[in-house]
Structures are given as structure tokens and as C-alpha cells.
Amino acid sequence: MTDEPIPPDVIEVSDEEVDHVEGWKDHTQGIDRVISIALTLDQPRTADHISERAHVSPSTARAHLDRLVDLRVLTAVEQRGTKTYHPDAAYQHFTEISQLVEEHSREEIEEMTIGTKEELERLQEQYECEDPTELRSLATDPDTSAADAKEYFKRASEWDHHLKMCSLAEEALERYAEFSDTAEPTDGSHSVLSA
Numbered sequence: 001m002t003d004e005p006i007p008p009d010v011i012e013v014s015d016e017e018v019d020h021v022e023g024w025k026d027h028t029q030g031i032d033r034v035i036s037i038a039l040t041l042d043q044p045r046t047a048d049h050i051s052e053r054a055h056v057s058p059s060t061a062r063a064h065l066d067r068l069v070d071l072r073v074l075t076a077v078e079q080r081g082t083k084t085y086h087p088d089a090a091y092q093h094f095t096e097i098s099q100l101v102e103e104h105s106r107e108e109i110e111e112m113t114i115g116t117k118e119e120l121e122r123l124q125e126q127y128e129c130e131d132p133t134e135l136r137s138l139a140t141d142p143d144t145s146a147a148d149a150k151e152y153f154k155r156a157s158e159w160d161h162h163l164k165m166c167s168l169a170e171e172a173l174e175r176y177a178e179f180s181d182t183a184e185p186t187d188g189s190h191s192v193l194s195a
Contacts, residue, residue: 021055030056034064038074039092044084093168100172101179109176113169119162123155132159 024033033054041050051061065085068074075088100109129135132155138144139152172179 025055030054030060031064034061035068035073038065038068038085039087041086044077044079044086046082046084050085096168097172097175098179100168101176104172106173106176106180109169109172113166113173116162116166116169120159120166123159123162127152127155132156132163135159 028036034050034056037050037054047062047065048058050065051058054061056064065074065076069076069085072088073091074085076083076085078084104112123135124130127135127138129138135152135156139149139156144152
């Protein structure tokens with residue numbers, strides 16, 4: 001018996017999975033499938049890779065992807081002579097902020113900010129570090145055990161996430177009136193943070 005992974009073309013696909021893909025293809029336009037796949041990429045990918053997952057031809061994917069680059073939704077880079085695509089960082093940042101405002105009231109975002117800052121303070125106190133970089137340095141110290149290093153790296157990633165959420169919440173609060181249909185007064189009269 002071998003532990004080697006089974007090639008994708010040998011893996012059996014259930015009828016339910018085939019039905020899901022066929023339903024997606026029947027009810028979703030090619031451009032929407034390309035956008036759906038492209039915006040969830042965690043690393044740069046080629047048009048061929050995206051076309052396969054979006055169930056469109058490579059030329060169709062390339063045309064849609066290049067248009068999304070023109071609109072600054074995606075970024076294209078050359079890697080080893082091949083053009084790859086990934087979500088544009090500025091577009092994603094803007095989308096995350098507008099989504100935060102759309103899904104939460106000003107008060108909820110203020111509460112998130114407080115909770116996030118409390119978590120950051122807890123991490124600083126617990127690990128006696130000022131930032132996640134310092135914690136990562138502890139993880140790579142020759143005197144740090146493997147178990148501790150694993151814990152430090154995990155907590156440093158958590159710390160990064162809290163810093164990002166704090167930054168997004170801060171900007172969402174600053175731009176709340178701009179993004180929200182139900183903007184509340186910005187004079188602090190309804191603010192949890194002003195209490």
C-alpha cells in the first residue's frame with residue numbers, strides 16, 4: 001500500500017458534485033464564475049488554472065481576468081514567464097471595509113474594536129512582547145522548544161489578524177457615513193468609545 005496522493009483524474013466524483021457544478025454552470029454566467037474563483041485565490045494563479053475551476057475556456061478566462069485587472073479588481077504579475085492573477089490588495093481592503101459597515105452598526109464596530117484591542121493587550125501581556133514580529137523572533141530563538149515555537153507562531157498569526165481587524169474597524173468607523181445608508185451622528189453622542 002502506498003501513501004502517495006491519488007491524481008485528480010483518478011478520483012471519483014459523486015453525482016451530487018457533478019450536479020452542483022452543472023447547476024453552477026447553468027445558472028451563473030462565465031464572468032461571474034471567473035470573478036468568484038479569482039477573488040478567492042490565496043496565491044497568484046494562471047488563467048488556465050482559473051479557467052479550469054470556473055468551467056470556462058482559457059481564452060474566455062484570460063479576457064475576463066484582463067478586464068478585471070483593468071478595473072483594478074485583480075493584479076496581474078509575470079512569474080517565470082507566465083502571467084498570473086490574484087486579488088488586488090487595495091480592492092480587497094475597500095471591500096472588507098464596506099462589508100464591515102454594511103453588516104454592522106457603528107456601535108457593533110466600536111464593540112469589535114474594543115474587543116480586538118483587549119485581545120491585543122492580552123497577547124502583549126501574556127508574551128511580554130510589543131508586536132507579533134517580536135513573538136516570531138522568540139519562536140526562532142535556539143533556546144525555544146519546538147512546542148513553544150509552534151505556539152508562538154500560532155499566536156503571532158492571531159496577533160496579525162487582530163491588528164488587521166483593528167485597522168479595518170478604525171477605518172470603517174472613520175468612513176461610516178460614507179459607506180452606510182443608515183449613518184448615525186459622528187459627534188460621538190451615540191458612541192460606545194466616548195463613554
